[in-house]
Each structure stands twice: as structure tokens, then as C-alpha cells.
Amino acid sequence: MSEIVTRSAIVTGGGKGIGRAVCLALAEQGVNVAVNYAGSQSAAEETAALCQEKGVQAMAVQADVAQADQVEALFAKATEAFGRLDILVNNAGITRDNLIVRISEEDFDAVLSTNLKGAFLCCKKAARLMMRQRTGRIVNISSVVGLRGNPGQANYCASKAGLIGLTKSLAKELSSRHVTVNAVAPGFIDTDMTRVLPEAARDAILSQVPLGTFGHPEDVAAAVAFFASEQAGYITGQVLCVDGGMAM
Ligand code: NAP
Numbered sequence: 001m002s003e004i005v006t007r008s009a010i011v012t013g014g015g016k017g018i019g020r021a022v023c024l025a026l027a028e029q030g031v032n033v034a035v036n037y038a039g040s041q042s043a044a045e046e047t048a049a050l051c052q053e054k055g056v057q058a059m060a061v062q063a064d065v066a067q068a069d070q071v072e073a074l075f076a077k078a079t080e081a082f083g084r085l086d087i088l089v090n091n092a093g094i095t096r097d098n099l100i101v102r103i104s105e106e107d108f109d110a111v112l113s114t115n116l117k118g119a120f121l122c123c124k125k126a127a128r129l130m131m132r133q134r135t136g137r138i139v140n141i142s143s144v145v146g147l148r149g150n151p152g153q154a155n156y157c158a159s160k161a162g163l164i165g166l167t168k169s170l171a172k173e174l175s176s177r178h179v180t181v182n183a184v185a186p187g188f189i190d191t192d193m194t195r196v197l198p199e200a201a202r203d204a205i206l207s208q209v210p211l212g213t214f215g216h217p218e219d220v221a222a223a224v225a226f227f228a229s230e231q232a233g234y235i236t237g238q239v240l241c242v243d244g245g246m247a248m
Helices: 017-028 041-052 068-082 105-133 154-177 199-206 217-228
Strands: 008-011 032-037 058-062 087-090 136-141 179-186 239-242
Touching: 008 017, 008 068, 017 032, 017 041, 017 087, 017 217, 032 041, 032 068, 041 058, 058 068, 068 105, 087 105, 087 217, 105 136, 105 154, 105 179, 136 154, 136 217, 154 179, 179 217, 217 239
Parallel strands: 008 032, 008 087, 032 058, 087 136, 136 179, 179 239
Antiparallel strands: none
């Protein structure tokens, strides 16, 4: 009889918004979850408690994904607690929107550091563990604006387009070890990140959504959970838009 293995995940920025929905969707599949956060400790602890209610192990782990030493500590805590790592979801992300002539170097660096370098640092750690295990799932949260561009978001779009290049390169690099790497590209999802936009900007975006509504974090989480599942083992290097038809 083959041994039943409980799979384990790290979800960066897992405390709230899309990240929380991803944690809960994975917990629903029986996956143990390390809920990473940068500053929102109580939200991350609440997410971990909600995962535990689904019968899995879960814990909140503080780490700024842009800092290599903190990423190192995040992976050490997760693997020490769960004994293995099967799934990495690079979800942590920030915006510092402005027109190109007004984007400061600091705001460009901050967005690239969190959204792209953070994912790189986490992928590097996960790749070592998963290659050794000869199985693994990496899912990167990109964005439709990484495919289409968006005025006022050059730094954010560059980071999200970069994630797609990272995804495809790693998909090719890690395929021989049965590690899949895919990206989910959400459109406009109702979270803290988008609630700060003025009403007029929200209306303008909504007019570009063929399905006529904003998405919910659970819509994105369902796609992530699929890529993370055992059933998705023959799918790698893909970018799945969860956007109400925006990018087609
Ligand atoms: P959100 O509610 O603002 O969540 C962002 C998450 O990222 C938070 O949990 C935050 O944790 C975490 N985070 C930020 N900087 C971090 C760092 N340096 N280290 C670790 N964690 C960090 O936004 P969301 O909409 O759920 O966004 C989740 C992901 O989806 C992001 O990558 C975003 O770019 C992407 N996305 C969102 C939309 C949308 O319409 N909402 C569309 C396309 C793509 P703390 O609060 O602890 O800092």
C-alpha cells in the first residue's frame, strides 16, 4: 500500500484578499498551509485559524519576500513544521501607481522588489526542495496588465510581465523533475488593492469586462487550486487569465 502524503504549501501574502482565498482553497484540498505576511499579522493569524478549521495544519509566518534572509527563514519554518513543501504560491504584491514621468526610482524598485524579486527568491528556495522531491507546484500571481500594459502602472506591469517570463523559464528548467510552474493572471478583483481606486476609474475598468462584473478572490483561488492539484500534473508554463474576459 502506498503511503498517503499530506501536501504542504507556502502562500506569500496569504493573510488577506486573493492570498487568503488561496490559503482556504488549498486547505479545502487537505493541504497544510504556511500563511506568509509582511505587516498584517492579525489577518494572517485569522487566515491560519480558518484553515485549521478545515482540518489542516496552518501557521502565520512573517517575512518580507523582498529580503533573501527573511525568505530563507520563511522556508525553514514551513519545512520544519510540515516536513516538506509541495506548493508555492507567489501572491505577495504591491502597487505604487503613477505616470512614467512621475514614478520615482524608489517606487519602481519597491514594486519590482516585492512583486518580481520576491517571487524569484521564493522560487529559488522552492526549486531546490521540489527538485529533490521530484514533484512540486509553483503558481505565480501575475495580472492581465502584465499581458496588456496599463497607463499609470508601468512599474507594476513590468513586474507582472516579468513574472510571466520567470514562470515560463522555470517551467522549462524544472520540468524534468516533475515540478510544474504556471501563472494566474487576474483581471479586476475586489480586494483592498483595488478598493482604493476612485469610482470613475472602477467604472472605466468595469466597462472593459465582457462578463460585466468585478471578480472575487475565490475566482482566482479556484484557478490556483487547480494548478496546484495533482490533476494538473501535465500542465506547465501556462498563463490562465481569470478576468471576466478582459484580456481576450
Ligand atoms: P491585497 O489585499 O493588497 O494583498 C496583498 C498581499 O501581499 C497582502 O497579504 C500583503 O501582506 C502581501 N505583501 C505585500 N508586500 C509584501 C512583502 N514584501 N512580503 C510579503 N507579503 C507582502 O491585494 P490582492 O488584490 O489580494 O493582491 C494579491 C495578488 O494579486 C498581488 O500580487 C496582486 O498584484 C495580484 N493581482 C490583484 C488584482 C486585483 O484586481 N486585486 C489583479 C491582478 C493581480 P501584508 O498586508 O502583510 O503586507
